[in-house]
Amino acid sequence: MHQTFDAALGINLLHANQEGADHNRAHFDEWGITCINIMSSPGAGKTVVLERTLAAITQDLSPSLKAAVIEGDMTTELDADRLRQYGVPVIAINTGRSCHLDSKMVAGGLHRLVHEFNPSEIDLVLVENVGNLVCPAEFEVGEHAKVALLSITEGEDKPLKYPVMFQEADCLLITKMDLAPYLEIDVDRIIANVRQMNPHATIIPLSAKSGEGFETWLSWLKAQVNLRKSQKPSTSAQTSHEGLI
């Protein structure tokens, strides 16, 4: 007799990751820290944008932002070493062959961060994800806002081909704008393509080389931090959706 039965599960595949992400976010809220998840394809300029961001944060700004970085890198600490030069806490998470950070890896990084540093002296954690336009979009790590980078050398059609990433982003940085005179690229088309699936994201064209756009980007970051500073701890925070473009 081979009697078969049926059991309804109805469970989201990512529920375990999601629970971990919510747990991380609860910790961030408890410490009054804003967490930003930074994602892009490899080579779009995440690390150099972070370098320039940290340089600006550590040099001026009153009252200054106190930032830390959780750095996801497949095998090396090269990126983490670059960022440590700015004197901010940097925790490197070696992701091995995994193509994205998940909430468990970031929880590990978070525990190291608060063990080695004082969380009350940090108000912004920038998580640099693994370079990949596909997977990181599906794995939340506990962030309050998602930032996607797209360099103008990647082409106007990328938002159409990798829609989930661009649909999920709260802020899009269009990077390497200094190369625009040398390329046949229509930045307005990139923006129009993103707007097809994301009418709310803040879109900032910038260049880490010339500094174009950094003022806007830094004020976006500050607004994110201020938004949560003004709220009571452990309330779940909504990200601001003011389109600058």
Added chain:
Amino acid sequence: MHETDMTKALIMTVRDWWEAQPEQPNITHVHLTVGRFTCVEPVSLQFAFEVQTRNTFLAGAKLIIRETPLIAFCHTCQAEYQPEVGIQYACPTCRSPMEDIRSGRELKVDRVEYAAPHSEPSAPIQPERDSLQSKP
């Protein structure tokens, strides 16, 4: 690439259910819903499932994937439409952005089919825990 991780998540979800049963049943089919607007490729998932379930409690179980289309609702036109993934996401009638996704984001273990434990002569093989854990 991340279908490997998705499959791990799938196996662990089903294992939680399996371990909670009074007697561990022999699972024959796992039914999964995958939306068109996710980063999951059903063919890769099918392959990863076959490889990763070898020598586990799910060995030999079939993965049945139901794909759901991307359907958005345009609030201006008060109508549903199907965006063409990779080409066009805005409303084809009024060009309003795709904002309200009604279908296509699903990634869900719907149900499992199983045979009663006593109807299967060989006991299910215990899962190799290590092979199912995410990398630290």
